[in-house]
Amino acid sequence: MQLKDFDFYLPEELIAQVPIEPRDRSRLMLIDRAKGELFHYQFTQLDTLLKAGDVLVLNKTKVIPARLFGKKEATGAQIEVLLLNRLETDLWEVILRPGKRLKVGQKVVFGEGLLVGELVSINDNGNRLLRFQYEGLFEAVLDELGKMPLPPYIHIELEDKERYQTVYAKENGSAAAPTAGLHFTKELLEKIRKKGVEVLEITLHVGLGTFRPVKTEDIREHEMHSEYFRLDYHSAERINLAKKEGRKVIAVGTTVVRTLESAAKVCLNQEGELAPSDGWTDIFIYPGYEFKIIDGLITNFHFPRSTLIMLVSAFANRDIIMKAYETAVKEQYRFFSFGDCMLIL
Secondary structure (H helix, E strand, O other): EEEHHHHOOOOOOHHOOOOOOHHHOOOOEEOOOOOOOOEEHHHHHHHHHHOOOOOOEEEEEEEEOOOEEEEEEEOOOOEEEEEEOOOOEEEEEEEEOOHHHOOOOOEEEEEHEEEEEEEEEOOOOOOEEEEEOOOOHHHHHHHHHOOOOOOOOOOOOOOOOOOOOOOOHHHHHHOOHHHHHHOOOHHHHHHHOOOEEEEEEEEOOOOOHHHOOOOOOHHOOOOOOOEEEEOHHHHHHHHHHHHOHHHHHEEEEEEHHHHHHHHHOOOOOOOOOOEEEEEEOOOOOOOOOOOOOOOOEEEEEEOOOOHHHHHHHHOOOOHHHHHHHHHHHHHHEEOOOOEEEEEOO
């Protein structure tokens, strides 16, 4: 398929710059895959759209304040660091801006010396490896010095950094939020559980590669970024039981889709059962992909020509998704991280 097949017109004013309050007052478009029909709700009504026995799978990753501002030790030149992946206790894959300002062996100092990073090497993709020195806990130092790494299309500083976290975030590691989960409140999750919907958790640490544009006209030539995922024994077993009993497994966000379908790719046995798994995934899902696990998806409205809209088009049929996006623009839905969402069943 061609890149142009996933393009659509998006007025800039529909890109949400601030989160809606309260979280669950965002709009929700319901897409019936079988009939190709669209319906309009508020996210607060999600519990009425789910059935007892459904399984809702959340990504419990937590965004770290991964944006650091420091100075080159030798000259005092300003350097910005974005933390991507923790490779060892104190060794991180990072993006440096400007990248050429720091050479291998040179150091960058943050917070008057509370944190010092030494450039160890440069990867083939242009990312750098920094080894950090500090006293105490790295997480505590990062909380003091770091800022939340908002997406590049958001130009308004967050007043409350917790609004770029899901209410169920637990495991530090992401450079970007799993934004489909930002709509949930603890109260709504409780209503969903009381209805008889089973709520499970997985982990996928979201990297900044999620914002990387597709540049190849033939989308099959695009190389995906890698992200760390983990599916534990409990969630694997409960999902297996749901599949055996014919109950729907509904992913909250494309990160959950990538986790479950990656786990299925490497760990699905002859009986079609998932096993606990963890590792790095660069799975690229686009139309033609046969889904093995998920039966439903909650997801935000994504960039034109992005791998995310390709994944959604694979799940719901490209024509239906393009119709949904055209309708969303017409109806003034809010787009991207702080925008509205859709439920595809």
